[in-house]
Amino acid sequence: MIKLYLLLFYEFTKIGLFAIGGGYSTLPFLYYIQTKYQWFTIDELTNMIAVSNITPGPIGINMATYTGYTTAGIIGSLVSTSAIISIPFIISILMVKLIDKYKTCNAINSIFIGLRPAAVALLTSIGLKLLYKTAYPNTLDIKAIFLFLILILPFSFMKKNPLLIILAGAIGGIIINSF
Amino acid sequence: MKKASPFEIFKVFFIIGIQLLGGGYVIVPLMKKYIVEEHQWMKEDELIDYYAMSQCIPGIIAGNISVCAGYRAGGFIGAVAAILGLISTPFVTILILANILVNIVENPIIQNAFYGIRISVIILILITIKDLWGKSINSKFTYTLFLIILSSLLLLNISPAIIIVLSAITAFLYSRIRKGEKYD
Numbered sequence: 001m002i003k004l005y006l007l008l009f010y011e012f013t014k015i016g017l018f019a020i021g022g023g024y025s026t027l028p029f030l031y032y033i034q035t036k037y038q039w040f041t042i043d044e045l046t047n048m049i050a051v052s053n054i055t056p057g058p059i060g061i062n063m064a065t066y067t068g069y070t071t072a073g074i075i076g077s078l079v080s081t082s083a084i085i086s087i088p089f090i091i092s093i094l095m096v097k098l099i100d101k102y103k104t105c106n107a108i109n110s111i112f113i114g115l116r117p118a119a120v121a122l123l124t125s126i127g128l129k130l131l132y133k134t135a136y137p138n139t140l141d142i143k144a145i146f147l148f149l150i151l152i153l154p155f156s157f158m159k160k161n162p163l164l165i166i167l168a169g170a171i172g173g174i175i176i177n178s179f
Numbered sequence: 180m181k182k183a184s185p186f187e188i189f190k191v192f193f194i195i196g197i198q199l200l201g202g203g204y205v206i207v208p209l210m211k212k213y214i215v216e217e218h219q220w221m222k223e224d225e226l227i228d229y230y231a232m233s234q235c236i237p238g239i240i241a242g243n244i245s246v247c248a249g250y251r252a253g254g255f256i257g258a259v260a261a262i263l264g265l266i267s268t269p270f271v272t273i274l275i276l277a278n279i280l281v282n283i284v285e286n287p288i289i290q291n292a293f294y295g296i297r298i299s300v301i302i303l304i305l306i307t308i309k310d311l312w313g314k315s316i317n318s319k320f321t322y323t324l325f326l327i328i329l330s331s332l333l334l335l336n337i338s339p340a341i342i343i344v345l346s347a348i349t350a351f352l353y354s355r356i357r358k359g360e361k362y363d
Contacts, residue, residue: 122339170295
């Protein structure tokens with residue numbers, strides 16, 4: 001069990017260190033953890049993403065809490081949550097101390113030009129992999145593809161509203177499976 | 180700038196944590212209301228500075244900016260109070276929901292609902308990609324980088340950490356070469 005806590009701490013410290021940007025930047029790491037350790041299933045992971053989106057709090061930290069809990073109970077959730085904020089916590093404080101000296105982040109801006117496409121590519125690969133697994137679990141799932149097309153059309157024109165999208169998916173899932 | 184007690188800081192961030200729904204940028208208007216206007220722990224332009232910087236450092240943006248504000252308002256203990264206040268409600272909510280979910284997940288209606296929710300999650304991811312696209316991939320260099328990384332991710336199982344480090348190095352070297360071109 002101690003080994004599991006240490007592994008959790010290690011993996012989530014790594015996420016805290018390398019996930020730069022919004023909460024969705026932690027997704028590729030969680031997906032990677034899933035394939036590496038199988039602490040949870042892909043279905044559980046998508047459930048966690050959904051729940052983290054509709055509960056209060058930063059999505060990235062919510063997902064850390066949830067995966068930690070699923071993997072190793074309450075202590076697991078404490079470990080993963082504190083791990084994901086540990087290094088950013090220290091860096092944030094250093095940043096406040098330095099911010100008057102370096103008003104902008106020009107020095108690291110050039111690096112960000114490369115980090116942003118990397119973040120989008122990571123997210124795109126997850127989106128495509130999940131899409132493939134949903135549309136083609138063992139055989140072609142026509143219902144899933146149908147529901148996907150019905151949902152994506154209106155929502156791609158609207159302002160992003162996670163709560164509404166998840167609610168629509170839940171209702172759609174219940175309706176389409178009752179036929 | 181006013182100085183605040185750890186308890187006060189915890190309380191303010193606790194209230195922010197309850198209201199924080201959605202992405203990291205949602206925290207900016209909340210902090211403007213409570214930190215800048217109500218408690219005057221920092222000025223508005225400082226908040227914007229911290230927000231910009233929070234995106235440039237590792238970690239979840241909302242967490243980073245809370246630590247910054249807590250530190251400004253009450254030093255190291257203030258920073259601890261801020262992050263604890265921010266995540267306490269979300270933490271408890273997640274644990275409760277996780278427990279409920281484990282117990283009802285066998286229910287066929289719930290299973291059908293999650294069948295649809297899984298598709299919602301994919302749509303959420305795709306919309307996030309769309310939102311990030313314009314400000315991330317807007318030149319030949321970024322487009323090439325995107326295609327190379329995406330194809331290697333689809334073919335191999337590489338750790339995201341390695342991708343991040345390699346892209347940072349590539350972008351740094353690229354900016355050096357570009358600078359060289361300009362001044363030669």
